[in-house]
Amino acid sequence: MSIDDELRWDGELTVTRHDRETDTTFVIRIDSTRLGPASGGTRAAHYPSIGHALADAGKLAGAMTLKMAVSDLPMGGGKSVIALPAPRNRIDSATWTRILDIHAENIDKLEGNYWTGPDVNTNSSDMDQLSRTTKYVFGRSVDNGGAGSSAHATALGVFEAMKATARRRGLGTLDGRTVLVQGLGAVGGDVVRLAAQAGARLLVADTDPQRLEAASLAGHTVVPAGEVLRTPCDLFAPCAMGGIIDSGAAASIPTLAVAGAANNILTDPAAGEVLRSRGVLCAPDFVANAGGAFHLVGREVLGWNEDDVVERTRGIGRTLDEVYSLSEERGITTEAAALLLARARLSPASATAAATSAAPAAAAASPV
Ligand code: NAI
Ligand code: PHE
Numbered sequence: 281m282s283i284d285d286e287l288r289w290d291g292e293l294t295v296t297r298h299d300r301e302t303d304t305t306f307v308i309r310i311d312s313t314r315l316g317p318a319s320g321g322t323r324a325a326h327y328p329s330i331g332h333a334l335a336d337a338g339k340l341a342g343a344m345t346l347k348m349a350v351s352d353l354p355m356g357g358g359k360s361v362i363a364l365p366a367p368r369n370r371i372d373s374a375t376w377t378r379i380l381d382i383h384a385e386n387i388d389k390l391e392g393n394y395w396t397g398p399d400v401n402t403n404s405s406d407m408d409q410l411s412r413t414t415k416y417v418f419g420r421s422v423d424n425g426g427a428g429s430s431a432h433a434t435a436l437g438v439f440e441a442m443k444a445t446a447r448r449r450g451l452g453t454l455d456g457r458t459v460l461v462q463g464l465g466a467v468g469g470d471v472v473r474l475a476a477q478a479g480a481r482l483l484v485a486d487t488d489p490q491r492l493e494a495a496s497l498a499g500h501t502v503v504p505a506g507e508v509l510r511t512p513c514d515l516f517a518p519c520a521m522g523g524i525i526d527s528g529a530a531a532s533i534p535t536l537a538v539a540g541a542a543n544n545i546l547t548d549p550a551a552g553e554v555l556r557s558r559g560v561l562c563a564p565d566f567v568a569n570a571g572g573a574f575h576l577v578g579r580e581v582l583g584w585n586e587d588d589v590v591e592r593t594r595g596i597g598r599t600l601d602e603v604y605s606l607s608e609e610r611g612i613t614t615e616a617a618a619l620l621l622a623r624a625r626l627s628p629a630s631a632t633a634a635a636t637s638a639a640p641a642a643a644a645a646s647p648v
Contacts, residue, residue: 286334292318292339293393294334297386304379304385307333310394311341311357314626315389317392318358319418319577320344321399322383322406324368333363339522340399343543344573349622350599353577358394360387366402373435380406384413392416397430400420400521403466404428406586413631418576427579430572433539433589435470437571437596441539442475442515444597448604449537449561451514455479460503460535463520467541471519471627472500483513486520495640509533518542520634522565530554539563552613564618567599 287294291311298305310318315555322343327333337359345357364371371379387410397418398407404421411417420426439486443454447516451457459475460483461468468486471494476482485508486492492502503511509524518524520633522544525533526619530551538545538560545565546552555562571593578584578592599621607617 281329281331281335283331283334286331286338289334289338291338291425293461294337295386295390296330296334297382298606299379299382302375302379304382305330305333306383307337307361307362307363308360308386308394309334309337309341309359310390311338311359312345312626313352313356313393314345315348315523316355317395318344318356319348319395319397319573320357320359321419322360322362322377322402322410323399324364324401326365326369327361327363330363333361337361342610343566347570347573348577349625350567350618351570351573352625353573355395355573355577355580358393359399360396365370368442370618371443374416376636377409380409381413384410384417387416388414390416397572403474404645427576427647429466430575431466432470433575433593435474435571436590437574437593438467438517438539438541438568439474439478440472440594440597441568441600442471442517442537443478444600444604445537445539445563446515451536453478454515457481457514458483458512459515459517460485460508460511461517461519462486462505462508462524462540463518463542464495465519467572468517468519471517471541472498474499475517475627476545483511492500504534511597515539518545523547525551525555527551527554530560531558533560537561537563539568541569543569549613549615552615556607556613561604562614563600564603564615566622567596567603570596 293310295308340359348355395416407420408424422428459480462485464486483503484495484500485503485505509529515537516535518540522542526547527550574592578589603618607614
């Protein structure tokens, strides 16, 4: 995670800025604009070093490129990371407003080559604040003319991914199956609700005691946050942070399938190989969690209504079926199969076709 290593990142652009007054470092990374202006949310967190913040932004921006490509959306991939001097809940509101205003200035200087949206620790009202300074923002509140939170659509897509993955793994429906959800936030909370409605037995984990209490009151079984990788279940749904399954965890995690919302669930391709060798079927996250992108880009760039978003988001199950068939035919991991689908769309020939057909919407990416 050294800064030297991170500066050898081969995406299109890295922008950084430091604000001495708030001791905050701002990073925007544009991975690719091949299919349209780069887009990806703003994540605010306390990082151990600037190298870690750069690394996170780079990986997340790369995942956005793949998500947009595999989802056939006319946007590229980018991501913002705001490296805070302390955890988000210790930043007071005046400081937070200054931080958002500086971030908005940075985005505005990119003149539409990068569009942001909500991500971990940012929400629609933060997008409203950014939009006072820059127009390159998805996911403002509905009252302020935006599409609002992307979390419901993301959760619906993850639920479709869970069903498709359970079916392909030979588990049938979710009815009576044990599903472990890690992270009960905006997306995970909704995933729990949908899975419970489908008859699953829910095990839940979070680091926030209030969220756990609410889940426990709703009748779900609480698992200690440190035990998720050792708790037997039929399907594991990581809906907190990425990077939780490395090769070691992949070798022992007691589950038959993985499908969740977190970006970059696997630390590296080797972890995917280990899961495959054990017969653990893993839904590539950049396919499974694309519902939020359908919501934001669909509503604000492509002029879709809510029914269009739901229809496209439900299609995530079909895309995963395609990924799983390709993975079986070629004898490769599901992640590698999804990469093949995404890269086919990113290839120069198909990118030219996409740019031509999507030009009116994507070139300007102006909110409708
Ligand atoms: P959130 O911040 O609302 O929820 C995250 C939850 O995870 C919180 O309840 C937090 O307490 C919990 N958590 C954090 N560390 C944990 C740990 N070690 N163990 C257990 N729980 C832990 O975030 P949100 O919006 O629900 O997103 C969840 C994940 O899905 C993130 O990785 C995000 O990047 C990804 N994602 C979100 C999308 C969206 O539309 N919100 C779209 C695509 C991906
Ligand atoms: N941050 C979310 C994601 O990772 C939602 C988002 C999608 C934000 C597209 C901006 C653009 O998918």
